[in-house]
Amino acid sequence: MVEAHISLVTGSARGLGLAVAKHLAARGDRVHVVWRSSEASARELEELFPGRVHRADLSLADDAARLVSDIKAKDGGLDCVVHAVGEYQASSLERTSAQELRQLWLSNVETAQHLMQAVRPSLRQGLGRLVLFGCAGLAGLRARRDAAGYTAAKSALLVLARSWAVEEAPFGVTVNMVSPGLVPHAAASTDTKDPSLQAKIPAGRVGTVEEVAAAVAWLCSEASSYTSGSDIILSGAWKL
Numbered sequence: 001m002v003e004a005h006i007s008l009v010t011g012s013a014r015g016l017g018l019a020v021a022k023h024l025a026a027r028g029d030r031v032h033v034v035w036r037s038s039e040a041s042a043r044e045l046e047e048l049f050p051g052r053v054h055r056a057d058l059s060l061a062d063d064a065a066r067l068v069s070d071i072k073a074k075d076g077g078l079d080c081v082v083h084a085v086g087e088y089q090a091s092s093l094e095r096t097s098a099q100e101l102r103q104l105w106l107s108n109v110e111t112a113q114h115l116m117q118a119v120r121p122s123l124r125q126g127l128g129r130l131v132l133f134g135c136a137g138l139a140g141l142r143a144r145r146d147a148a149g150y151t152a153a154k155s156a157l158l159v160l161a162r163s164w165a166v167e168e169a170p171f172g173v174t175v176n177m178v179s180p181g182l183v184p185h186a187a188a189s190t191d192t193k194d195p196s197l198q199a200k201i202p203a204g205r206v207g208t209v210e211e212v213a214a215a216v217a218w219l220c221s222e223a224s225s226y227t228s229g230s231d232i233i234l235s236g237a238w239k240l
């Protein structure tokens with residue numbers, strides 16, 4: 001019998017992270033989920049992922065370390081890590097304060113660094129899959145009139161993902177990114193529901209959380225062992 005993977009999905013109180021966590025659980029993984037401020041979701045999460053619900057603020061390195069040590073105490077190791085944290089802000093640089101820019105960097109880049117430092121030893125011993133979330137339109141490092149600070153932070157995260165992919169390849173760990181276009185869900189940014197943006201999608205429709213989860217699940221499988229440093233764009237050909 002194949003041993004169930006032990007997986008951690010952050011940003012999993014709602015949206016894409018929750019969809020990924022459900023998908024991995026449905027295929028048989030032992031899935032650990034994390035919430036930070038969505039206390040109202042904690043009971044529902046406990047029903048879906050009994051005994052594997054954690055509270056952590058991943059902008060704090062100590063919280064990331066404690067999270068991983070709690071998972072190891074429960075299940076002994078960690079095979080797959082999916083990091084779906086990353087705040088969005090839809091403003092131009094002119095309307096973005098230094099404090100807001102720092103917050104976008106903290107939420108999108110530093111949380112990933114804290115998590116990576118905490119999970120690296122476990123990933124080297126387990127299946128070794130790390131998946132990060134970018135956004136459509138990173139290729140070519142183009143200018144952005146809106147969401148400039150957010151996109152700059154995601155671009156930095158892509159460079160980190162590729163660098164970690166190179167560093168970890170000798171240890172059998174893969175590091176990849178998935179980059180959604182517009183994927184609405186109950187708590188998603190209003191931009192994902194903006195008809196004028198949706199009209200620009202060549203495929204003629206927005207993406208679904210299930211489509212994103214299926215791509216992440218493939219990256220979190222044995223089948224993807226030779227794929228590392230990639231950025232899988234799920235945007236219906238938008239922002240190419």
Ligand SMILES: NC(=O)c1ccc[n+]([C@@H]2O[C@H](COP(=O)([O-])OP(=O)(O)OC[C@H]3O[C@@H](n4cnc5c(N)ncnc54)[C@H](OP(=O)(O)O)[C@@H]3O)[C@@H](O)[C@H]2O)c1
Pocket residue numbers: 010011012013014015016017034035036037038039056057058059083084085086087088107111133134135136179180181182183184185187188189192
């Ligand atoms: N939805 C889209 O269309 C879209 C498009 C492009 C890229 N993305 C990216 O895909 C990822 C997931 O998107 P989403 O729409 O599902 O995001 P979301 O609705 O903003 O949910 C993200 C979750 O992250 C958690 N979180 C935020 N900061 C945290 C921290 N410091 N420590 C621990 N948890 C934290 C929040 O938990 P609490 O609620 O408990 O605070 C929240 O539930 C993000 O990286 C986003 O940038 C999404």
